Structures are given as structure tokens and as C-alpha cells.
Amino acid sequence: MDNNRNIDDLSEVEYENLVKDYETTKISINDLIAKYKLDPSCKKFGFYNAFTRYIKTKLGCPNCGARLYREVFPRKTDRRVVYKCFECTHSDVPYCQCDFCRDVRAKELERHRELLEQEQAEEEKRKQEELLKQAYYRAHLIDYLKDQSNQTEFFSFYDLSLEDQIAISSICSKATLIDNTGVLISFELQPGIKENFFPQTEKFELWLEQAFKNRLISVDPHSKIDAFIFNDGSLKIDLNKVNFKIMIKELYDSENYDENLKKIRTMCFSYPETDSFVNNVKELWHEIGYQEIVYYINYRLKLINPKFEEYIPTLKIERCIRSLFKSGVSIGKIQALIHGAVSSTTSYLPNINENLPHIKNHLIFMIEKKAKELLNDHNRFKNAPRDYRICQSDISYIFFNIFLGMDSDKNPNIINETPCNDEVIRSLLQNKKTRNEDSLDEIQFI
DSSP states (O other), X not given: OOSSBOGGGSOHXXXXXXXXXXXXSOOOHHHXXXXXXXXXXXXXXXXXXXXXXXXXXXXXXXXXXXXXXXXXXXXSOOOOOOEEOTTTXXXXXXTOOSHHHHHHHHHHHHHHHHHHHHHHHHHHHHHHHHHHHHHHHXXXXXXXXXXXXXXXXXXXXXXXXXXXHHHHHHHHHHSOBSTTSSEXXXXXXXXXXXXGTSSSHHHHHHHHHHHHHTTSEEEOTTSOGGGEEEETTEEEEOTTTSOEEEOBGGGGOGGGHHHHHHHHHHTOSOOOOOHHHHHHHHHHHHHHHHHHHHHHHHHHHHHHOTTOOOOOOOHHHHHHHHHHHHTTOOHHHHHHHHHHHHHHHHHHSOOTTTTHHHHHHHHHHHHHHHHHHHHHOTTSSOOOOOOTTSOOOHHHIIIIIIISOOOTTTOTXXXXXXXXXXXXXXXXXXXXXXXXXXXXXXXXXX
């Protein structure tokens, strides 16, 4: 062998032996140079970089079947070694430029393009079918709704029952109406609004159901189409997604809309002082007051332990509380009774978590006991001032503060301390007559 040769000067056998020694032994670079009588300058730019020839392997090319050649494995790096076919120019690298790989990629690209076009065509077809379906539903929706809801008959606000007036007023005061009409934006788009119309949400749902049957509330056919479920010629309505129409003619009088809406919100109408109407006011007072008290019981229970499920009074407790209202007891005194019953219960059963199953039973017992005491002596308990951590329901605010003029902002205790009797109601109705219409501007709704 000649001395001081370059690696490229080695024969094929010598080159393969050098590569084998380099890859599989721990012979130093200097010893390899000496063993193969190489020029020391071959390591000037890195001995590995002097390997310029590929090594023949036993692997076959996946394209043409010829033997693959590979680069020399480096000693110290994780550099990826490339395999190459000298027959068809294939290399095992991403985006290999050999004819076969380019053809495969072109076919795959074409396949993806065709698949994408197919998916787009199917999506467009689905959209068109959906549009046609919606157009069909829209065309037939009025016919469907004629059988299930009132679309043509409108009522005068003043001709409604007092309960319906109060409920409609609370809805118009707090909910969002569409474009100066009586159409109510869906509850889905007004989260939390439905839960505060009445002290108990289920009571509002019952009222809504009855108002729907009485044709006072109907369904807006321009609601989102997914608010309607069509099935074999029948129609079902999603009550949270649908827009409701309040069938009050004053709300569809475009020329006087603002004035009419303000009157409805402020209950600015004349009301009789007949025995029949006074009795209606009294019954509504009792009903709203009862709902407030049930809400207050649940509020107190949740303060004791948030794990309490909603308390639904037994028929016996309901009669007990309603009898207190009928006997002329104020909301404040009944609230004080509940507060006292809760305090007695927690004192009697101090370990709340351990006595959780017994809390309600003992509370019911204490409510019954203290209710009997209050029925025998109306001065038994002091009036409780309203706890403003409790959210006053919309219907309570409209009935007590707006309709009866018992403005709790000016006198926070008046609602709670005022007893419910004919004399008080007549006095409040007389005061209502004397209110100046200019007071409309003083009432702000949020």
C-alpha cells in the first residue's frame, strides 16, 4: 500500500474494511489512519466527512428491487443515515424526487383532492337539503302553529286578569323584546331571566303553560328553525329556544308603542275598588307572599348546608302558611317566624352535617309550632326587615312596589310589615289613583 493516501484512493474492499472498523470497533481515528496508511490531513475537517462513498447493503429498493446503498454510520451523532438506490435514484428521505415517489405523491394528492371535492359536494348537498327543508317547514309553519298557538287574536292589557297583568308587566320590564313588538327573545339567549320572574321557577312555568292554553302567549313563527321539531306531520316546540309572542294589542301599536310599554311596565291604569277586585288583590297578595316565603325557607336551608335539595312544602305546611296570610299576618311576621324556626332547629341540632337528615323534619315541626303561636297572637313576633341578600322576584316587585305603590326603596320594611286586609288594599288603590303620570319618568328598569 502507498503511504499518505486519501480515503477515496482505497479499493472497494479496503474502503469496506475501513468502514467496518470505524463503525464496529473502538479503534481510534489516529490508529485507523496508521492502519490504512492514510494522509493525516483527512481528519482536518472531520474524519467522518472524508467518507464520500456509499456502502452496499442487503436491502432491496422498494421501487425497483435493486440493492440499496447507505451512508456511513457516524460515531458520535444521531445523524440519520440515508439509504439510496443508484438504479432508480430513490432515497429514503421525505419528498424523494425519484420518478416512482413523485408519481405516488401525485396520485395521493389527486386522491385527497377528489376526496375533498367529494366532501365539499356532500356538504353543499346537505346545506341545500337543509335549506329546502327549512323553506318547506317555514312555508308550512304557520299552518302547524294555527292548530297549536294563537297567531291572530290579540287581547287588551286592561281586560286581562290582575294575575296575568302582573306577570306580563314583569316580563316586559325585565326581558328583551324584539324590534318594538311583543315578541320575546328566547330564554336560551337570556340566561337566568326565566328563573327570577316568579319566586319559584316552576310556578312561572305553570303560568306560561296556562297562558299558552288561554292564547295569551303564542309562538313566533320566525323563531330559529331548530326551536321546532318536525316529526311525521307533528310539531313539537323547544320552550327554551322558541321566541314567544305576547298577544297584547298595545305591544303591536307602532305609533304608541313606547307609551303603551311604559304603561304596562308601570301598571299605570285605573282599577276599581269593588269588593270583587279587592278580593282578587288579596288572593294575589297571598299567592305571591306564599311563594316568597317558600323561597325564603329554601334560602335559609341553603345557608345551613348547600347540600339541601329544594324544599317543597307538604300540604299541611302549605295550609299552615296560607292560613297565616288569610288571618292578616304580614309577610314580615311570617318571615320572622321562619327565621325563628331555623334558629331553634340549628340550636336543637347543632352538628349540621351529622343531623342533616333530621333538619327538615325538625324545621317543619318548629314552623307548625310557631305558626299556631302566631295565629293565636299576631304580635307574637316582631316584623323581620327584608333581607336584601335575597333577590326579590320580578313579579313581587311589580305587584308590591309598582302596582300597589309600596316602594321598598323608600321604605324597605313596608312590604314586610304591611298586613294584608281590605282596609290596607283600598287605601293603596286610592293612593294609586292620585299618582301623577309624571311619576312614570321616575321609575327606572334595568
